[in-house]
Amino acid sequence: MSPDSAVENAPAEKPLRSDAARNRERILAAAAEVFAARGLEATLDDIAAHAGLGIGTVYRRFPNRDALVEALFEERLAGVATMAALVLDEPDSWVALRRLLETMGAVVTADQGLFEVLICRPGGGGRAAVRETMLPIVTAVFGRAQADGHLRADVAPTDFPMMLRMLAGIGEATREVRPDLWQRYLELLLDGLRADRCGESCFTVAPIDPLDMDRVQHLGWPRR
C-alpha cells in the first residue's frame, strides 16, 4: 500500500546524525543531574548550560519541557519498579521490608526529580504504571512481614509513600552535606515499625486512604 518497501507503518524515526545523537545523550545526562539536584523545577536553560550546549539544541531534540521529562524518566521509572520487585524474592520477610525501604529510600533521597515524579505529581502516563506496579509489591511485602509477626499490624500500605516523603525531605535538605544521613532516619523508622517489642503500642491516628492520597498529589502539584 505504501510506496515504501520495508518500513510500513512504523513512525519512520530516521537515525540521528552522529553529533546530534551524542548531544541528545549529553542533554539527558545533564537533565538527570540537574533534576536530581534541584528537582523538576530546574530550568531548561540550566540544563542546556550544564550540558555545554545551546538552548536551541535542547528544543530541537525535545519539543518542550515535558517531552524531556518524559523521555528522561521513562526508563528510570521502569528500572525503579524492577528493583522494587526484586525484594519479593527475599526469603526473610523483615529483610524484604527493609530492602524495599532501603532501595526506594536511596532512590528518592538521591534524586529529587525522581521523587517528584514518583510520589508528588499526579499520576499520568508512565507514572501511573509504576505506582500500580508498586502497590501490590508494597502490599505483599507489608502483608508477609505482618503475617510473620515482624511488622506491626497497624501499618498500612499508604504509610509507605509517606515514609518515602519523610526520607526525601531529609535527602533534599542534606544531600550536599551528608548524603548518607537519610539512612539514620530510615533505621529509626524501621525500629518504629517492628512488631516484636516489649512495649506494644498502636497508632491512634488512622492511615491516609488511597483516595485522599490522590487528592494530596493533585492539590500539591503544580507547586501551587
Place this chain on the structure above:
Amino acid sequence: MSPDSAVENAPAEKPLRSDAARNRERILAAAAEVFAARGLEATLDDIAAHAGLGIGTVYRRFPNRDALVEALFEERLAGVATMAALVLDEPDSWVALRRLLETMGAVVTADQGLFEVLICRPGGGGRAAVRETMLPIVTAVFGRAQADGHLRADVAPTDFPMMLRMLAGIGEATREVRPDLWQRYLELLLDGLRADRCGESCFTVAPIDPLDMDRVQHLGWPRR
C-alpha cells in the same frame, strides 16, 4: 533641650488612626494564614487580597516584605520558645520528650511559614535567639530521657530538627486533606526512639553535627 515638653527621645510612635490600626491587624492575620498555608514565598499581593485590602495599604504599614515577616513572626517565635520550655516541668522524662515533639510537631505541620523561619532559614535576628533557646531544652529533655533509660542512647540533639523536618514534610503535603495525619508518623518516630524494646538496635549512621546543620540551612536558603 528639645522644644518638646514630655516625650523626649522616645521613637514617638504616634497612635494609628482607628481604621489604620484595624487594617494593620487584618494584614497580620491574613499574612499569618497565607504564610501558614503556602510558606514564606507567598506574595504580598496575595496577602493583601486575602486581607481584602489594597497592596498600597500593606506597604504603608510595612515598608517591605521582610518587615512584615519580622513583625509577624517575632511574637510567634517567642511563643514557641515559651511553649517548648513548658515541657521542662514535666516530671516523667519520656512524657516530656513526647510533649516536646508533639508541641513542636504541631507548630511546624500547621504553619509552613513558621517551619521555614524556625528550621530552614539561616538564623538571623529573632531566629538565632529561638534556636539558642531550643537547643538547651532539647539537650535537657533528651538527656533526661536517656538517663532514665526511656530514650535510646544513640539519639543526638540534632536529630530533633531532622525529625521536625520529616513531620513538616508530611504536614505540608497533607495539611489540607488530613491535618492530623502527621501525628501518626510522630507515633512511629516515638516508637523508634524508645530504648526499652526487646530487640536492641543502634544507628549505623552518625547524626549530623551542628556545623553541618548550619551549612544545610545556608545551602538551602533562599530556595536556590
Place this chain on the structure above:
DNA sequence: ACGGAAGCGGAGGTTACCCCTCCACTTAGA
C-alpha cells in the same frame, strides 16, 4: 571534495510574576 540537509548557538520576543511607588480619592476625628 562538495553540496545540501541536518544540526547548532544564543539573542531576544513573549509572557508571567512580583516588588514596590505614586497619586487621586476617601475617611477619621479634632
Place this chain on the structure above:
DNA sequence: TCTAAGTGGAGGGGTAACCTCCGCTTCCGT
C-alpha cells in the same frame, strides 16, 4: 468643616522562564 492620615490599585521596573528564529557550522552520501 477641614485637614492630616489613610486607601486602592494601576502601573513602572525588574527578573525569570519558555520557546522561536535564523545565520552559521558540521556531517555524510555521492
